[in-house]
Amino acid sequence: MLLSIFYRDDCFKSFFLRAVLREMNWELREHDVKSPESAEKLVLLKEKVGSGEAVITPAIQTTEAYSHEIYGILEYLNERNPGSPMYPDHPSARLFTRSVLYRSIKPIIQAWDETIETGDAAALLQLFDEQQELLEGIVKSNKTLRGSPDMPNYSEILFGVFTLAVSRHRQIQSKAIATWLKELMARQSFKDLAPEIDKLFDSSVKASSPSLTGGH
Numbered sequence: 001m002l003l004s005i006f007y008r009d010d011c012f013k014s015f016f017l018r019a020v021l022r023e024m025n026w027e028l029r030e031h032d033v034k035s036p037e038s039a040e041k042l043v044l045l046k047e048k049v050g051s052g053e054a055v056i057t058p059a060i061q062t063t064e065a066y067s068h069e070i071y072g073i074l075e076y077l078n079e080r081n082p083g084s085p086m087y088p089d090h091p092s093a094r095l096f097t098r099s100v101l102y103r104s105i106k107p108i109i110q111a112w113d114e115t116i117e118t119g120d121a122a123a124l125l126q127l128f129d130e131q132q133e134l135l136e137g138i139v140k141s142n143k144t145l146r147g148s149p150d151m152p153n154y155s156e157i158l159f160g161v162f163t164l165a166v167s168r169h170r171q172i173q174s175k176a177i178a179t180w181l182k183e184l185m186a187r188q189s190f191k192d193l194a195p196e197i198d199k200l201f202d203s204s205v206k207a208s209s210p211s212l213t214g215g216h
Helices: 012-023 036-049 070-079 091-118 122-140 154-167 175-185 188-208
Strands: 002-007 027-032 059-061
Touching: 002 012, 002 036, 012 027, 012 070, 012 091, 012 154, 012 188, 027 036, 036 059, 070 091, 091 122, 091 154, 091 188, 122 154, 122 175, 154 175, 154 188, 175 188
Parallel strands: 002 027
Antiparallel strands: 002 059
C-alpha cells in the first residue's frame, strides 16, 4: 500500500517513524515540509480531512487514512502490516513495549530538541544514562520482544535512533548496547538515515560554537 509521510529533518519523531516505515512493507513517499511545496500539500490535505491548517509532523497519509498522532500511527501501521508485526505476540510483552513507548518518547524529544537548539548534548547524555538499564534489558530480551525474529520492534527502533544520536557525542560504553547498535546500523533503514542525523547534530554544534571571526 502507498503511504506518504510528511516530516521535518530535525524532528525526532520523524526520524523514528521514517526508520519504522523502512522496516515495513510500504510503498513509501517522503515529503520534507521545509519545502514550501510539501508544506502546502500537507496544509491542503489537512483542510480536506478537517484537521486544521497547522503543519504538524510527522504525519502520514494512505488511501484510507490521515493522522499526525504518533501513538495512533504506530497502532495503525502494526495492524496494517500483519506480515511484519512491530509488537510481540505475547500480551505481557506487548504491554511492556507500549509502556516503553509512552514513557520514553516525550523525554527523548525534549532532550533531542534541547541539544539541537543549544548545541549542548548534556540533556541527551543524561537521559541516556538514566535509560541505559532499561535499554540493556530491551537489548538482552529483544528476541522475545520482537514480532518478527529478524526485524527490530518499535522500542528498539525508538532507542536505536536515540542511541545513534548519543553516539555522535559520546562513545557507547555498554558492550551489549554498542554491539546491538552496530547491528542496527547494518540495516538499510538506519544506513539511510544515519547521514542525516550526523549532519543535523554537526550543524547544531557548529551553530552554537563561538565564531572564529568575532564571536564572544
